[in-house]
Amino acid sequence: MASLSVSLNRLQLKNPILVASGTFGYAREMEGIVDCARLGGILPKTITAEPREGNAPWRTVEVSAGLLNSIGLDNDGVDAFIAHHLPYLSQVETAIIVSVAGRTEAEYVALSQRIGECQGVAAVELNLSCPNVSGGVDFGTDAEACRRVVAAARAACPVPILAKLTPNVTRITEVAAAAADGGADAVCLINTLLGMAVDWRQQRPLLGNVMGGLSGPAIKPVALRCVHQVRCATDVPIIGIGGIATIDDVMEFLVAGASAVQIGTANYYDPQVSTRLIDQLPGALAELRADSVEQVVGSLQLPR
Structure with a gap:
């Protein structure tokens, strides 16, 4: 067995x-459906310093080959x-990676320190890339700001730091390199692409916030491109995100340079997809005659 x-x-x-954060609740909601202990890791929904009500409805809209969300x-x-979610999460026998978002560098630091000191937390993911809140992508679009935070x-x-980056930039390699220079243990690529949907008959946007983040199969080619570019430009480990729903998707991201993947939108329509992918992974590795996942990471053969 690999x-x-x-x-x-x-x-x-x-x-x-x-x-992926935001697509699996706080895991408790899924315990009757998914054997959460089998997962490589769980990212609960992003938390902030103070409670947030979120954006006005509509908050989600289905579009061709994907989903727009503006939560x-x-x-x-x-x-x-x-007080209420971490005690349950800490009992799940897998890595709990807590996603945090701040309006300022000081908020990111305070949240990271406080969460990192809690029992049962394996890592902190800095959400530097949410397109649905004011200032949500500021730290993910400026390389120096990203490095500083x-x-x-x-x-x-005290625990590992992951940086979740936005594709809504000109050169994602520069931002990823800055995150690596700042000490990120890994970068998560990618968060959603900024998009919108329109009701032409009513002559209005469908999302209450006008624009939102596009996820699902439509963004997979962009995510693969970002993973490949960052893999070629840096040595920082990568967690691939974007339109992953099948074992072929998983293997494409691994071969392109990701060491792990996050399943997002697929959780909504197929909650057991992640454990099924774990079952299918050994067979896919065997097809490549690989003894481990790490053996295939970044094995993409480019034309000469």
């Missing part, structure tokens, strides 16, 4: 299949997360 474990600098995972980081805040969070937080 080894499914992967290493992302200080973060060790038993397999490369994780569930606006709706959450109960860090105090409620630690990652470095400050790394210095304050």
